[in-house]
Amino acid sequence: xxKQGLTQEQKQTQRLALEQQRMLGLVLEKSDAEMAxxxxxxxxxxxxxxxxxxxNDEFGNNASxxxxxxxxxxxxxxxxxxxxxxxxxxxxxxxxxANNRSRDDEYYAPTAVSEKTLQEYLLDQLGxxxxxxxxxxxxxxxVGNIEDNGYLRRSSTEIADDVTFNDGYVVDAxxxxxxxxxxxxxxxxxxGARDLRECMLLQLKRxxxxxxxxxxxxxxxxxxxxxxxxxFDALSRRLGVDTQHLNDVFRREIxxxxxxxxxxxxxxxxxxxxxxxxxxxxxxDEDSGRLTVTLRNNIPALQISESYAMMNERYKQAGTxxxxxxxxxxxxxxxxxxxxxxxxVLKQRQETLFNTMSAIVKCQPxxxxxxxxxxxxxxxxxxxxxxxxxxVSVVSRAVSNKYVQLPWGVKSLKSFFSEDxxxxxxxxxxxxxxxxxxxxxxxHPLSDDALCERLKEMGYKLERRTVAKxxxxxxxxxxxxxxxxAK
Numbered sequence: 001x002x003k004q005g006l007t008q009e010q011k012q013t014q015r016l017a018l019e020q021q022r023m024l025g026l027v028l029e030k031s032d033a034e035m036a037x038x039x040x041x042x043x044x045x046x047x048x049x050x051x052x053x054x055x056n057d058e059f060g061n062n063a064s065x066x067x068x069x070x071x072x073x074x075x076x077x078x079x080x081x082x083x084x085x086x087x088x089x090x091x092x093x094x095x096x097x098a099n100n101r102s103r104d105d106e107y108y109a110p111t112a113v114s115e116k117t118l119q120e121y122l123l124d125q126l127g128x129x130x131x132x133x134x135x136x137x138x139x140x141x142x143v144g145n146i147e148d149n150g151y152l153r154r155s156s157t158e159i160a161d162d163v164t165f166n167d168g169y170v171v172d173a174x175x176x177x178x179x180x181x182x183x184x185x186x187x188x189x190x191x192g193a194r195d196l197r198e199c200m201l202l203q204l205k206r207x208x209x210x211x212x213x214x215x216x217x218x219x220x221x222x223x224x225x226x227x228x229x230x231x232f233d234a235l236s237r238r239l240g241v242d243t244q245h246l247n248d249v250f251r252r253e254i255x256x257x258x259x260x261x262x263x264x265x266x267x268x269x270x271x272x273x274x275x276x277x278x279x280x281x282x283x284x285d286e287d288s289g290r291l292t293v294t295l296r297n298n299i300p301a302l303q304i305s306e307s308y309a310m311m312n313e314r315y316k317q318a319g320t321x322x323x324x325x326x327x328x329x330x331x332x333x334x335x336x337x338x339x340x341x342x343x344x345v346l347k348q349r350q351e352t353l354f355n356t357m358s359a360i361v362k363c364q365p366x367x368x369x370x371x372x373x374x375x376x377x378x379x380x381x382x383x384x385x386x387x388x389x390x391x392v393s394v395v396s397r398a399v400s401n402k403y404v405q406l407p408w409g410v411k412s413l414k415s416f417f418s419e420d421x422x423x424x425x426x427x428x429x430x431x432x433x434x435x436x437x438x439x440x441x442x443x444h445p446l447s448d449d450a451l452c453e454r455l456k457e458m459g460y461k462l463e464r465r466t467v468a469k470x471x472x473x474x475x476x477x478x479x480x481x482x483x484x485x486a487k
Contacts, residue, residue: 028397032298048308048335150263190262216253278405442486
């Protein structure tokens, strides 16, 4: 009997560990704004979980801790340690680490950041993929037809005709459909959808496939009209699902969890700024040359409610229980474990984010001192993953939708990464390519072949198609167009 109990406990522990890993991946890629809503949902969902009271400051610290917390600024060379306080068993409270700001410090409002347009952002992602020449032409045609709100309104046949007549590549609608799937796999999720239903499905299928997400997919895929009409009673009977649960799934996974206009997060061609709240600060002590990394605490601290902690402890000490008490004990323990796990996941999120940013600073000290993008060194996400002892997928999620406040402005974490091109970063190649075009004879602009040769003379071993790809990313027209513009 003891062996069976031990086996059940092991299985439960394994299940919780897997759930914790899945949850960590989910929260890592969320922005702070998304995290705020996500945490609110979890507090409503898990009865044992609650936000810390306002008796402590907004970071979950006692006022007397502020001076100590100010000493916890981290330089890139420092070892990162998490900090907890209180009994680990009850996890009555804990505070996020790596924050050296008190409640009296300056409040940072969202900052306007110069960002790429949606089309530029998509072309940049396509540039990282191994596409053949025809696929590249089709992909650029698709991206060029995507509206600012993220939708593709032109048909595959119309785009195929454009490519055939304008670019000289004979393609058909099936080829366009295949490349469209590639475009729809890019960020932001839902991009390139032909209608709202497809936009929702593209986003839902990118989420971790939980039972609730599966139900949401079924609703959108097979019952979209009924869903649009909010016929939950009829849907409940047809699917054999409780009406309240159906409402909850709709509210959480569809209404709140999806963006009906995935392109709206980007600026238009005329206004390409967006409001973001930085996740980190990197400050420079010019006298010592010391770089200090601070992780902002923009999400609330959580705790297990005192009543659940007391009930859980009471049942630990209890002897023989009635059937009713045994059932209640299981419910209390399940809620307590879920709350503990979620608190631990948030702690791991903050640790991973801080470790990632610190590793980036270690790899790019020259840039952080100068602010000159030419000082950015080639850097891959695998390199950061090796430094912090995580899988590269963790780093990819950690840098997604994250920003750092620098003395001269705000920069996205993704922008610190680029491949090694003969010892140089892609940023350096971009800079030299722009200089070549700026210095060319406007009446006789350099072709892609000529640009390729000039770059090879400068030490960059690039193919013509790569040069053309970089030129597109930089929004530099072809030599033919540049010649016409000069007339």
